[in-house]
Amino acid sequence: MNFIIILLITALLQIVAPWWVVAVVPFIVFLIRPGRASHAFWTGFAAIAVLWMAYGFYLHFISDGAMSDRIAGIFSLPNGIILLLVSALVGGLTGGLAALSGQLVRRTFVSAPPKSVSL
Template identity: 60%
Template structure:
């Protein structure tokens, strides 16, 4: 359930809010509904990683790879797919660590 809440709320907020909401939402959800430290990290990681992967894949396919390949060249990456993988991992780590932070803050305050 936490996964769906993080995924849906972050997807909606990404349309209107700044990029850093991907750290705020897992933090708040795990602060509100914590389970275990591993679950907090994995849930935040997977929710944000899959969200960014699917959105990046949508952008990649809608522009036939032109935009992502150009951005990949800026970062000296061979193609846009590798950029998509790197972006997915970075987003997942941000989501996982923020979920874990929310969990530990809840345990500290209790």
């Protein structure tokens, strides 16, 4: 469920907000909704990587690869598809680390209920 929440909210906010909203949304989602730390990282990573990859492929195909190939040339990459993979990796790492940070902040401030000790 966190994956879908991150994906949809980030997709909507990317229309009007700057690129770094990909870090804010996973952080807030995992600050509010609990989960394991590894699950938080991989969910944030996958949601943002899929979003950026899908939008990158959309732009790539509507321009017949002209735009992504030219930008790839600026970075000395062989073609636009490699550029899309690199941008998905960078976005995924940003989202994953933000989600992990949100989970760890939650763990820091929201303590677990005390366990009863039986004698």
